[in-house]
Amino acid sequence: MTATTHNDADHADDHHDHGPELTGIKRWLFTTNHKDIGTMYLIFSLVMLFVGGAMALVIRTELGQPGMQFVQPDFYNQMVTMHALIMIFGAVMPAFVGLANWMIPLMVGAPDMALPRMNNWSFWILPVAFGILLATLFVPGGAPAGGWTMYPPLVLQTGDAFPMLIFAVHLMGISSIMGAINIIVTILNMRAPGMTLLKMPLFVWTWLITAYLLIAVMPVLAGAVTMLLTDQFFGTSFFRAAGGGDPVMFQHIFWFFGHPEVYIMILPAFGIISEIIPTFSRKPLFGYTSMVYATASIAFLSFIVWAHHMFTAGMPLTGQLFFMFTTMLIAVPTGVKVFNWAATMWKGAMTFETPMLFAVAFLFLFTIGGFSGLMLAIVPADFQYHDSYFVVAHFHYVLVPGAIFAIIAGVYYWLPKWTGHMYNETLGKAHFWLTTIFVNLTFFPMHFLGLAGMPRRIPDYSTQFADFNLVATVGAFGFGLSQLLFVWIIVQCARGGKKATAEVWENPVGLEWTVPSPAPHHTFDEPPVVK
Amino acid sequence: MTRRIAAALIALLPTGAAHADWELNMREGVTAISREVYGLHMLIFWVCCAIAVFVFGWMIVALVLHRKSRGVEAAQFSHSTKAEIIWTLIPAVILVAMAVPAAKTMIAIEDDRNPDLTIKATAYQWKWQYEYLDEGVSFYSTLARTSNDARRTGSGIDPESVENYLLEVDNHVVVPVNAKVRVLLTSNDVLHAWWMPDFAIKKDAIPGYINQVWFRAEEPGIYRGQCAELCGQDHGFMPIVVEVLEQDAYDARLAAMKAEFGTDTPRLANND
Numbered sequence: 001m002t003a004t005t006h007n008d009a010d011h012a013d014d015h016h017d018h019g020p021e022l023t024g025i026k027r028w029l030f031t032t033n034h035k036d037i038g039t040m041y042l043i044f045s046l047v048m049l050f051v052g053g054a055m056a057l058v059i060r061t062e063l064g065q066p067g068m069q070f071v072q073p074d075f076y077n078q079m080v081t082m083h084a085l086i087m088i089f090g091a092v093m094p095a096f097v098g099l100a101n102w103m104i105p106l107m108v109g110a111p112d113m114a115l116p117r118m119n120n121w122s123f124w125i126l127p128v129a130f131g132i133l134l135a136t137l138f139v140p141g142g143a144p145a146g147g148w149t150m151y152p153p154l155v156l157q158t159g160d161a162f163p164m165l166i167f168a169v170h171l172m173g174i175s176s177i178m179g180a181i182n183i184i185v186t187i188l189n190m191r192a193p194g195m196t197l198l199k200m201p202l203f204v205w206t207w208l209i210t211a212y213l214l215i216a217v218m219p220v221l222a223g224a225v226t227m228l229l230t231d232q233f234f235g236t237s238f239f240r241a242a243g244g245g246d247p248v249m250f251q252h253i254f255w256f257f258g259h260p261e262v263y264i265m266i267l268p269a270f271g272i273i274s275e276i277i278p279t280f281s282r283k284p285l286f287g288y289t290s291m292v293y294a295t296a297s298i299a300f301l302s303f304i305v306w307a308h309h310m311f312t313a314g315m316p317l318t319g320q321l322f323f324m325f326t327t328m329l330i331a332v333p334t335g336v337k338v339f340n341w342a343a344t345m346w347k348g349a350m351t352f353e354t355p356m357l358f359a360v361a362f363l364f365l366f367t368i369g370g371f372s373g374l375m376l377a378i379v380p381a382d383f384q385y386h387d388s389y390f391v392v393a394h395f396h397y398v399l400v401p402g403a404i405f406a407i408i409a410g411v412y413y414w415l416p417k418w419t420g421h422m423y424n425e426t427l428g429k430a431h432f433w434l435t436t437i438f439v440n441l442t443f444f445p446m447h448f449l450g451l452a453g454m455p456r457r458i459p460d461y462s463t464q465f466a467d468f469n470l471v472a473t474v475g476a477f478g479f480g481l482s483q484l485l486f487v488w489i490i491v492q493c494a495r496g497g498k499k500a501t502a503e504v505w506e507n508p509v510g511l512e513w514t515v516p517s518p519a520p521h522h523t524f525d526e527p528p529v530v531k
Numbered sequence: 532m533t534r535r536i537a538a539a540l541i542a543l544l545p546t547g548a549a550h551a552d553w554e555l556n557m558r559e560g561v562t563a564i565s566r567e568v569y570g571l572h573m574l575i576f577w578v579c580c581a582i583a584v585f586v587f588g589w590m591i592v593a594l595v596l597h598r599k600s601r602g603v604e605a606a607q608f609s610h611s612t613k614a615e616i617i618w619t620l621i622p623a624v625i626l627v628a629m630a631v632p633a634a635k636t637m638i639a640i641e642d643d644r645n646p647d648l649t650i651k652a653t654a655y656q657w658k659w660q661y662e663y664l665d666e667g668v669s670f671y672s673t674l675a676r677t678s679n680d681a682r683r684t685g686s687g688i689d690p691e692s693v694e695n696y697l698l699e700v701d702n703h704v705v706v707p708v709n710a711k712v713r714v715l716l717t718s719n720d721v722l723h724a725w726w727m728p729d730f731a732i733k734k735d736a737i738p739g740y741i742n743q744v745w746f747r748a749e750e751p752g753i754y755r756g757q758c759a760e761l762c763g764q765d766h767g768f769m770p771i772v773v774e775v776l777e778q779d780a781y782d783a784r785l786a787a788m789k790a791e792f793g794t795d796t797p798r799l800a801n802n803d
């Protein structure tokens with residue numbers, strides 16, 4: 001493997017021909033530079049965050065009070081479906097890939113990603129995929145309205161958008177798989193001499209495991225949607241009961257993808273948090289090895305819990321028991337992680353710059369999402385929670401103050417490395433407090449709504465749910481508007497500001513802090529030596 | 532954290548009418564199973580609260596004491612095998628302790644032997660059809676006209692002025708009190724789900740499948756639920772209403788239902 005490392009390093013030099021640099025749009029279209037591609041991924045995901053967020057605000061506007069005031073029920077369902085698809089595949093996943101592109105080569109001391117041209121390709125597929133997906137809003141029948149889970153038979157009632165949806169999902173899958181291959185090859189083959197696997201930063205570890213999850217499950221999703229396609233157009237009956245097919249089989253296949261997908265969206269977040277907390281606690285990460293093993297255990301368990309998403313579909317008692325036990329088991333490695341982070345802060349000398357604030361909020365709020373997850377594992381209680389707003393509260397807690405807070409924390413943490421300037425700390429703190437207050441105002445009342453009996457994915461509700469829905473709507477607008485401040489802070493930081501040092505923070509650990517800020521276009525042409 | 536505590540404290544207060552606004556907690560319901568489910572829900576809730584007090588308390592103490600502005604020196608320890616074993620094992624023990632009562636309730640839920648009455652519920656976009664299999668009674672149950680008029684986009688009708696907005700149907704399911712009622716669920720088109728919070732029942736209605744649930748309601752009354760699986764544009768508008776009657780009243784209603792709906796082919800109750 002050492003030999004290949006050398007070959008790869010020589011080979012990588014070929015891409016670093018310092019011939020005439022492309023300018024303008026061509027620079028971005030044809031770039032093979034991991035930093036450029038990382039930037040494009042991050043900007044793309046930020047744009048998608050606002051597109052998906054605008055859809056969320058359509059939803060919250062309609063739900064502000066009982067009665068249908070603004071949209072038709074079918075359009076409401078389109079918004080629910082598109083909001084989920086865009087946030088999952090367009091915002092959260094590309095944001096993590098963007099961070100991986102920027103940071104993994106810097107963290108392992110590699111000059112670039114292992115497969116730079118494929119890297120370019122895997123990014124540029126995404127705007128095409130989401131162009132197709134968003135175009136469905138304008139075709140006869142409107143956008144997909146059957147939920148992001150695409151359950152048949154309902155999804156087969158989609159209009160002209162149906163083949164576009166399937167094609168877009170295929171493209172997203174291809175992009176993810178190529179990105180994952182690139183990350184695995186980079187991590188396994190291009191580490192600097194001395195960087196053994198158990199010396200890798202946790203962000204690199206969590207991404208390595210995430211990349212394997214992606215390769216394992218994206219083809220499963222592709223298979224499931226292809227069967228939908230042939231059911232619709234070629235007369236097959238994979239999922240059509242009338243032809244001897246089985247609509248529940250789709251759910252099994254979908255969630256065999258879908259549950260690991262949940263961890264695809266949270267493991268890199270764990271990695272980011274594991275980088276930030278030690279830096280601002282001025283103390284090494286507690287239990288590095290158990291963090292790695294916990295991540296691997298979570299990834300393994302994610303393959304054997306899928307049916308907890310479908311307890312109400314009906315399954316034998318033994319099946320229910322099995323999936324209840326495995327689901328509860330996930331709480332153990334997840335608990336280890338939370339305890340290790342707390343132990344890292346314990347007896348540290350903490351300061352609370354914006355990245356640390358978001359990381360600490362992550363600890364508290366992600367844990368609340370973990371608690372509701374534990375409650376959902378209890379099958380008899382799940383019969384009450386399932387498909388209610390309690391579930392909506394649960395997964396938004398793990399995805400918004402979970403995954404998205406970690407992404408925001410990572411952006412603040414590494415932004416000075418990317419731009420060479422410090423962001424405005426006062427505005428960053430303001431952004432943190434606004435975001436944290438509004439995120440709770442939006443999602444906490446949803447627990448109550450679900451327990452009181454409000455089903456999810458309904459455009460209108462009985463009057464007893466009015467009060468908490470209004471609170472959630474107010475919170476959602478506050479949350480959405482607060483993110484404009486985030487954009488402003490990033491723009492301001494990109495344009496100028498206090499010069500950032502190479503280290504940026506006080507004695508941070510990691511190779512990324514050994515290169516100047518902003519990180520030059522080409523780094524580690526000579527591999528650093530890790531002791 | 533404070534929100535969590537406040538919510539927990541409020542949840543402790545005796546709750547008033549089940550349909551009061553600002554409702555915070557799951558209802559206990561009117562069956563032995565629903566009370567067991569409520570008990571499990573509260574048990575796991577308090578377990579989570581206890582863990583929260585410990586974990587959040589630990590982190591808050593650290594956040595207050597171990598900050599650089601207090602002039603502390605950072606310690607440099609990075610692992611403790613003993614601590615790591617403890618916080619792997621203790622959660623595992625708690626989980627096993629939770630799994631046992633949950634499994635017991637699951638076994639009770641699955642015991643669907645010897646029903647007193649069997650009703651087959653077939654879901655349609657967007658209404659329910661109920662067939663009393665041994666009585667030759669069959670009817671459709673659709674959203675009440677008052678709600679249906681008010682829920683049109685821009686109808687101008689204030690939902691607050693509609694009694695049981697979106698939770699009323701034209702024809703109620705009628706069952707006797709204290710009888711073990713089995714409901715067979717299937718669908719004629721897409722997936723739906725039959726959710727009755729007061730009975731702690733939620734089960735999908737799936738084309739090509741017959742799913743089974745049962746309940747034994749212990750208090751007469753009118754109980755309301757909704758379709759809980761996205762089923763198209765009017766998913767929010769296909770409620771479920773079950774009326775639990777004393778045996779005499781039930782017998783009288785059944786006779787009336789036989790007169791009205793007692794045909795071989797179910798009649799469309801509404802105008803669809």
Ligand SMILES: [Cu+2]
Nearest residue numbers: 723758762766
């Ligand atoms: Cu339905």
